[in-house]
Amino acid sequence: MPTNTVITAANEAFLRRINELSGEKVTRCEQCGICSAGCPLVAEMDRTPAEMMRMVQLGDEDIAKSKTIWICASCFTCTVKCPRGLDPSKVAEALRQLNLRKAVDYIDLMNIPKEEMEILPQIALVSAFRKLTG
Amino acid sequence: MKIPYYPGCSLKTSAKNLEVSALAAAEKLGIEMVEMPRWNCCGTVFSLTSDDLMHHVASVRNLVRVQEMSENGSVDTTNKMVTLCSMCFNTMKSAAKRVRENAEDLVKINSFMDTEPDYNGNVQVLHLLEIIRDMGFDKVSAKVTRPLEGLKIAPYYGCMLIRPKEIGIDDPEDPTIGAQLFKALGAEIVDNPFKKVCCGAYHTVHNKDTVIELAHDILTHAQEEGGEAISTSCPLCAFNLDNRQKEIKEKYLKFKEMPVFYFSQLMTLAFGLGEDACMFEANYVDPRPLLKSKNLL
Amino acid sequence: MEDKKDIMQIIADANKSVTTGIDSADIEHWVWIHIMGRAYQVPAGLTIMQAMEYAGYKFITSAGCRAGFCGACATMYRKEGEYKLQTAMACQTRVEDGMFLVQIPFAPAQEATYDITKEPYAASTLLEHYPEIARCVACNTCTKACPQDLEVMDYIQDALRGDYKKVAERSFDCIQCGLCAVRCPAEITQFNVGMLARRMYGRYGMTEPEYAKARLTELDQGKYDKEFKKLLAADVEELKKRYAAREREAD
Known part of the structure; x- marks a missing residue:
């Protein structure tokens, strides 16, 4: 998990970008971990869905380079389970799109x-x- | 009922058995599914980013076809359509919802599709299973001529039929629509704890191992509960659960093959519509030996 | 009628100016066009290709039959005050005032290599050689770009689901100009997909017509040998006469 405690302008810009693309307010995540617990593909991931949410909160751009975002198959299990009504699958999609929009396959x-x-x-x-x- | 029907690409090739059996079963229930003209691929997955409208154009274009059919009287329903494939259903219903709730998105898509009539935003996307449920399962039972007695079915729902909540046709935590249908057909129902676990979906293209693991879990859990066959309504789940049994057997030597039915194949069987309407020969794991052992064929 | 005559006269004059170098002082109607960003005044009524030649451009590529069949002179343009990016064949479209023009001599595309006798007649064949058809977003840009007015998007959708007959029918009049492919956001080379589908359909989908089989048998039996010999021996004048008097099917 990232441990940076100082949030830079770049971190904040990244968070805002992901909020905008996903349409979610990622800062609302309380890190309960239910998304990770229910995820059928978590064993394949290098970051759990909850870690992904946390890294976005902290504006850590490394999450956009993670394996996790490509493993997520948008099965919406986390979507249904999140007690805060967030949709981590949309966050994963936003992170994928950051890559794909640079014409990367x-x-x-x-x-x-x-x-x-x-x-x-x-x-x-x-x-x-x-x-x-x- | 005469309703516009959206098949989707796979139903014309790998999932022909879903289309053939579902059309026959629906007809028996008085539902005439009229294939819409000039339909195009729905996109199979709904784009989840807030600013990506381009990937909804395909779905909305199909909704325009439905609107036209309602207007020209080729069907007797108004602004309703039916799908069979769970993914087509999910993608098109999600797109319909998005443009219905976001007037600005609707205007943008309409002005982009300048060669089409404007979409009015009113089409309701239905899955055949919903229509059957709303008719009442007793209507199904009434058509059964060959009850599926002794056949232990573990209904599998996967993702796209039940999630997310506002799109799904049943309780996303505990779906029962399949169980109710097969009970009405006279089958025994086995509850699979993995009935709503993702099959790995498109990972089957580039990351087959993941699919093999998930499919193995789904199938063996159904077997442990006593299931003899599994059911689905999605051509991608069907591919991963049925065709990938070849690879599962290579990896797990103890694994025993298990037939995977489309829900509609069980309906045509129980309705006594003949083997042509069931198209069991298109299934990867041949279900006929199991059905013969139960005196159902 | 009077108007029509005038227009025809304008066209005739303009064409003459290109072919015979008529004095520009004698040309009455002119339009302004932009070729790759430079403005030129050219006689009205010329085709885009003629107008470019009038302006001094020499076609060493991007031109072929000059009759709308070969697909070599693909052109894109916008018109002043319009947002639409339009397409045309330069030899078939007349210049209009305020056109911003560019030639598209070639659509970068690789044609798949295949042995048609070994390809299975299944949807997978098209997907295997051109997997990008599965990226189609049904935006319909290809259809709008097609100078032949083909339903390109529809035939790509037919290709995705392996309906060879429909692809063949819908793409039959394709002249391989490549304008669909350069406009496609999914980076599909539609014209190559259509070509493969037509070849497959021709080989596996169509039934051999009875009349063709019967005629081939007649040929093998030498039924027309005498006629052929007569034709081969005929002089040019005789051939011309017979060509003009030949029986034709209605166009």
Whole structure:
């Protein structure tokens, strides 16, 4: 977890940007951890959803480079459970978008194995490309 | 009831068995689903950022088609549409909600889609399961000619049918709509503690291991509770739970295959509509041996 | 009628100016256009291509058949006071006052390599070679950009769900100009997708027509050998006569 106690203007700008993109007030998060407890993909993440929320609160831009934001599949389990009515899946989306809007792709869509392309349904490809290509 | 029907891309290919069985089952219940002309991909996932309207255009364009059908009398419902795929349902309902509640977004999208008639913001996006529930499950029972006696079904709901709360068609914490339907068909219901856990969704494209783990959990928990088959309404869940059993078996040697049904396949079976309407041959794990062992085929 | 005659006269005059170097003092109607940011006054009624040549540009690429078939002279323009970015084939569209023009000689795109005899006739084939079609956001920009008025977005949607017949039908009149691809926010190369789909549909989707099969058999049996020999022996005048008198299907 980040331990910086001095919030710089850059930190604050980052928090504001994520609030704006996600439409959430991330500072309302009380760090109860229910999002992390319910997340079906938390074991794959390098930061738990609650850590992600905390890092955004502190304006720590490293969260935008985390694996967590790409692992989140927007299953909305945290959305349903958050006692503060926050939607961490929207925060993860905002962080993904920060990357994707620089025309960065998280997956290489030209090199998906042929045998996989033959069986993958369109629904899988469309959603993966929406979430993971810029 | 004659209602505009939005199929979605996968229902024309990998999930043909969902479309064929659902159309047949719905017809039996007096619901005529009329495929909308010139529909386009819904986008499959709803964009969650506040400023991203571009990714809702696809859904709204489909809603314009519904509006046109209501106006030209090709259906007898007004501003209603039905979907079968959970993801299409979620994406389009979310988009419909967003433009209904944000007049400014609606104006922006309408002015962007300058080759289309303006969308009026009134279309209601429904899932077939909702329509059936609202008709009453007793209407379903009345059509059953071959009760699914002795078949132990573990309904699986996944994410997009029940979450987030304002979009889902059932209690996001304890959905029962599938259980009620299959009970009406005469099946035995097994409650799977993993019934609303994500299957890994599109991770199946680039991160198959995650999907294998999640699907293994979902399937084995259903089996531990005594389930003989699992049900779904989503072509992506179906792919991950059904087709990925190939990889699950390679990783977990003790894993035993388990059929994955679309909810509608169980309906056509119980309604006695014949195997052509069930399209079991399109399922990856063949459910026919199980059904034969229960004297259901 | 009077008006129409005038316009036709303007066009004729203007064309003459390009082809014969008529004195500009004799040209009555002029328009201002901008070619890559520079303003030029050109005779009204010229095509964009003729106007550019009049202005002194020499086409060493971005020009081909000059008849609207080859797709080489893709052009983009905006008109003064309008926000729409429009597209045209330079040989088929007349200049209008206040056009800001640029040629798009080539749409950067790589055509997939495939052996058509080995590709499965399934939706996955199009997705495998052009996975980016799954990025389509249905914005319809491609359709609006198409100078052939094709429903490009619709055929990309058909491609996504593997409906080869519809892609082939909807993209049939594509001239591969590439304007759809340069406008696409999802970076799809629509014209190449259509090409692959038409090839696949031609090979696997269409049934071989009976009349074609029958005619091929006749050819093999030598039914027309005598006629061919006569044609090969005929002189030019005779060929011209027969060409003019040939039976044609209605256009």
